[in-house]
Amino acid sequence: MQSNKEEIPLKTHNRFLKSSVIxxxxxxxxxxxxxxxxxxxxxxxxxxxxxxxxxxxxxxxSSVAPEEGLLRTAVLYDxxxxxxxxxxxxxxxxxxxxxxxxxxxxxxxxxxxxxSLCEDYSISADGLRYDxxxxxxxxxxxxxxxxxxxxxxxxxxxxxxAAQNTDIPLEVVGGDALMKKEADSIxxxxxxxxxxxxxxxxxxxxGFLAELSSPAMSIVDAETMENVQGFGTDPADTIGxxxxxxxxxxxxxxxxxxxxxxxxGPEPSVKKLxxxxxxxPSTQNLMFQNGELDMIDLINxxxxxxxxxxxxxxxxxxxxxxxxxxxxxVMNQDNEYLRDVxxxxxIGMAIDVDTIIQNLYSGDAIREYGIIxxxxxxxxxxxxxxSYDPEGANKLLSDAGYMKGQIYFxxxxxxxxxxxxxxxxxxxxxxxxxxxxxxxxxTYDHASWLALRNSGRMNSFIAxxxxxxxxxxxxxxxxxxxxxxxRSRSIxxxxxxxxxxxxxAPSIVNDQERMAEYQALEKKIILEDAAWIPLLEELHLxxxxxxxxxxxxxxxxxxxxxxxDVTLK
Numbered sequence: 390m391q392s393n394k395e396e397i398p399l400k401t402h403n404r405f406l407k408s409s410v411i412x413x414x415x416x417x418x419x420x421x422x423x424x425x426x427x428x429x430x431x432x433x434x435x436x437x438x439x440x441x442x443x444x445x446x447x448x449x450x451s452s453v454a455p456e457e458g459l460l461r462t463a464v465l466y467d468x469x470x471x472x473x474x475x476x477x478x479x480x481x482x483x484x485x486x487x488x489x490x491x492x493x494x495x496x497x498x499x500x501x502x503x504x505s506l507c508e509d510y511s512i513s514a515d516g517l518r519y520d521x522x523x524x525x526x527x528x529x530x531x532x533x534x535x536x537x538x539x540x541x542x543x544x545x546x547x548x549x550x551a552a553q554n555t556d557i558p559l560e561v562v563g564g565d566a567l568m569k570k571e572a573d574s575i576x577x578x579x580x581x582x583x584x585x586x587x588x589x590x591x592x593x594x595x596g597f598l599a600e601l602s603s604p605a606m607s608i609v610d611a612e613t614m615e616n617v618q619g620f621g622t623d624p625a626d627t628i629g630x631x632x633x634x635x636x637x638x639x640x641x642x643x644x645x646x647x648x649x650x651x652x653x654g655p656e657p658s659v660k661k662l663x664x665x666x667x668x669x670p671s672t673q674n675l676m677f678q679n680g681e682l683d684m685i686d687l688i689n690x691x692x693x694x695x696x697x698x699x700x701x702x703x704x705x706x707x708x709x710x711x712x713x714x715x716x717x718x719v720m721n722q723d724n725e726y727l728r729d730v731x732x733x734x735x736i737g738m739a740i741d742v743d744t745i746i747q748n749l750y751s752g753d754a755i756r757e758y759g760i761i762x763x764x765x766x767x768x769x770x771x772x773x774x775x776s777y778d779p780e781g782a783n784k785l786l787s788d789a790g791y792m793k794g795q796i797y798f799x800x801x802x803x804x805x806x807x808x809x810x811x812x813x814x815x816x817x818x819x820x821x822x823x824x825x826x827x828x829x830x831x832t833y834d835h836a837s838w839l840a841l842r843n844s845g846r847m848n849s850f851i852a853x854x855x856x857x858x859x860x861x862x863x864x865x866x867x868x869x870x871x872x873x874x875x876r877s878r879s880i881x882x883x884x885x886x887x888x889x890x891x892x893x894a895p896s897i898v899n900d901q902e903r904m905a906e907y908q909a910l911e912k913k914i915i916l917e918d919a920a921w922i923p924l925l926e927e928l929h930l931x932x933x934x935x936x937x938x939x940x941x942x943x944x945x946x947x948x949x950x951x952x953x954d955v956t957l958k
Contacts, residue, residue, distance in 0.1 A: 455683075455936070458648075458660030460955055462684040463667040463676065464948070467641045472621025473607050474550040477857075480604040481664065481949040485646055486530075487607035487629035490521065490540070491598055493859050493944050494951075500713075500764060500859050500944040502598055506535065506608060506630065508584075516593030516898040523584040527653045529610045530634045537586035541578045542611035548575070554605035560597070562589045593896035595903055596860030599766075603858040604949075632657050632953045641666050646952060657953035658938075674698075683937055684955070686948050687930040688712075692751045695930065703932050712929045712946035713764035714855035715757055715864065718817065718922035722881045724848050726796045731789040732826075733919035737775030738782035739824045740817055742924055749813060754925040759911045760864055762926045764944070767861040769908045774915055774923060782824045793825035799848040800830045803838040813851060847879035851924075856945050861907045862895045868921075869914060882920050887913055 455461065468479040473487075490507040493500050504510075509522040527535040544558040548568040558564050562577025577589035590597065600606065609620075610628050617626035624635040624644075632654060633646040646662040665682075667673045670689045677685040687695050687707070699707060720727040720736065727733060746754045758774030761767050786796070802814050814830045821828040828849065833841065841847045856863050862870075868878055869891045875882040882888065891910055897903035914920045929946040941954040 456661070458658070458957065460659045460662045460684065460937075460952060460957065461665070461682050462662070462686075463665045463673045463682055464686075465666075465668055465670070465673075465689055467666045468638075468644070470621045471624075471627045471635065471638075473554055473605050474547050475552045475621060477553050477605070480947065482627075482635055482644065482646070483604050483607050483629075484631075484943075484949055485633045485662070485952050486627065486631045486635055486649075487604075487609065488527075488631050489602055489604075489606050489608060491602040493599065493602040494954075495941050495944050500766075502602055502859065505602075506540075510598075512898075516595065516896065517590050519588045519590075519597065521586055521588070523586075524653065525584055527630055528651050529613065529628050529630050530649045530651055531610070531613060531628050532651065533610050533612050533628070534583075535608070535610075535630055536583040537580045538583075539611050540586060540608055541575070541580055542614070543606070543608045544578055545575055546609065546614070547605070557600045557603070557606060560590050560592070560594060560600075562591050564591075593898060594862070595898050595900070596858070596862045596895055599858045599860040605857075633662065655953075658956045659952045662952045677932065677934065680934065683934040683957075684940065685932050687932055688927075688948065692753075696751055699930075699932050706933050706937075708931045708933060708940050708942060709753075710929050710942040710944075710946050711755060711762075711764045712855065712927045713762055713944065714853055714946070715760065715762045715926060716851065716853045716924045718924060719847075719850050719852065719878065719880055720920075720922065721798075721846070721848050721879045722883060722920070723845065724798050727798055727849065729789065730919050731785050732791070732796060733922075734775070735782040735785045735824060736821060736826065737919055737922045738778045738785070739820050739826070740775075740922065740924070741777045741820060743777065745813070745816060746925055749809060749816065750925070750927065753928040753930060755928065757923045757926050759915055759923055760868075760921065761861045761907060761911060762856065762864070764926075764946075765856055765861060765864075766859050767904045767907045769911065772908070772911065775919075779820075779824055786824065786826075791825075794827060796825065797827040797829070800828045801838060801841065801847050801850045802830055802832045804832050804834045810851070817851070842879050843877050845876040845879050845881055850879070853927075855947070859944065860895075865891050865894065865907060865910065869910075880920060882914075882918070884913075884918060884920075887918070 468482060470476050470479055471482045473483050488506050490505060491502050492505045493502050506524055506527060507521055508524045511520045523535065523537055529535065544561065545567060547554050547558050548564055551568055555568065558575065559568065561575050563572060563575045566572035567575050578586065580586045608630065613628045614620060619626035621627060624638050627635060630653065632649055632652045634649045636645050636647050638644040643663055643665045648657065648660045667676065670691070673682065673685055674690055674694060676682045687699060720733050722728045742756055746752060746756060755763050757763065759769055759772045761769065800814055800818055802811065818828045818830050842850065854864055867874060868880060869875060869882055869888060871888060871892060887910060894903060894906050894910065897906055915923065929942065931940065931942060933940050936957055937955060938958045939956040943950045
């Protein structure tokens with residue numbers, strides 16, 4: 390139920406805000422001047438043919454046409470591993486070279502859980518036992534046949550490695566014993582034959598199939614794993630059943646995926662994908678406009694360039710999707726003032742989220758009122774939360790007996806936060822000051838910030854949680870499913886009855902009843918107890934080039950995407 394993915398202290402993108410418009414304009418003029426200079430001075434050409442050489446930014450479109458079936462894109466940072474047992478972030482390659490039993494994909498604008506390596510399944514009436522049938526005839530890219538034993542091995546390997554993504558296999562009976570080295574295998578995972586197996590959970594979890602679609606549950610080949618040394622680091626040793634294989638990975642330069650001709654599914658339009666590591670967003674911008682990139686992730690660019698160039702010149706080529714997740718304000722109920730629900734409600738009424746969205750995010754965000762974000766099964770479209778009402782907030786505090794300036798707490802900010810995040814902190818601090826609350830922004834280095842938050846003693850902070858599977862438990866349980874979870878994120882929520890209900894909600898096997906319970910819990914936690922202040926969900930913008938016919942972003946709005954979901958002209 391709980392994801393291992395750490396919540397992000399809002400430091401994951403480089404979009405500046407409208408209040409930085411002068412700096413943004415200078416950046417844009419500098420980039421345009423560089424382009425003109427390179428054109429006039431005969432700047433070096435990029436390698437548009439798809440060779441491994443990383444191109445220099447060019448002022449003129451290359452005359453060399455890219456090869457048929459090639460897709461070129463760029464990232465700011467290189468990956469660190471290809472192994473899902475050792476990362477909760479680097480999923481671009483695993484998503485494309487491995488398969489999972491299920492996949493969450495966008496169908497008619499809605500995220501749906503689809504069978505992938507699973508041909509069929511059934512669930513016992515008590516929600517504990519899952520019986521699966523694998524697709525027949527599926528082989529790994531090295532020709533090794535996929536069997537139920539490979540699936541079991543993939544589950545067990547996460548627990549034996551015990552580095553990352555252990556939470557889902559730990560739900561299986563016997564998972565704890567294996568991870569503690571008290572057993573040699575997961576007793577709740579039974580293999581009947583090459584295509585039939587069953588999984589028995591320790592407790593019912595109606596979101597289990599959604600969890601199985603997460604990149605963490607990628608299926609690897611047991612036979613290959615026993616005979617290679619470089620899995621996760623050497624492309625030749627990293628074998629999957631997915632539509633692509635990784636053929637090269639040059640650190641801090643690029644990696645290349647090519648079509649797997651042994652793939653069991655439909656042949657994709659993209660036959661080759663080159664992902665270049667370009668740390669400078671301005672260089673990515675120039676390369677895209679010069680035709681050296683076929684897709685660009687606009688979340689990496691200055692918002693002034695997005696507004697002035699992409700939303701005008703390339704408006705019909707922009708693809709927008711929610712970054713399925715939630716930006717929120719945490720208030721620690723151990724604080725002498727924040728333990729008062731009236732103070733927490735007043736804080737919710739004092740923050741003008743709509744203006745923040747327009748001024749700080751250029752309108753590229755969705756107002757969120759609850760815990761379950763837009764795009765997740767169980768999201769309540771009709772939920773209304775705190776409205777901007779500073780006068781009402783003042784009255785609430787006055788009626789509760791507080792004097793102006795009496796309430797003080799710290800807003801703790803990670804030192805690595807980007808400029809936009811710093812402005813968000815400052816904006817909220819200033820708005821709280823208008824109702825007489827002194828919320829002082831204090832900066833910590835990342836290690837100290839994380840340690841303080843994990844200790845349960847951080848007064849308040851702003852962060853973003855990105856969903857990695859399509860079920861409310863991914864966020865509800867993670868933050869409010871136990872005393873330990875609540876304390877480790879410095880919430881210290883005290884309503885034990887509600888915590889118990891959150892913990893047991895996944896065991897409700899009837900979907901309508903489970904959704905009703907989650908939505909009732911959401912109202913209790915947000916509207917009655919004001920345990921969290923939901924703020925917004927950012928939108929993720931991409932721009933596609935002339936060679937791209939269609940692009941369906943990953944359902945959760947990650948920058949990682951399925952190359953098979955790109956159609957070339």
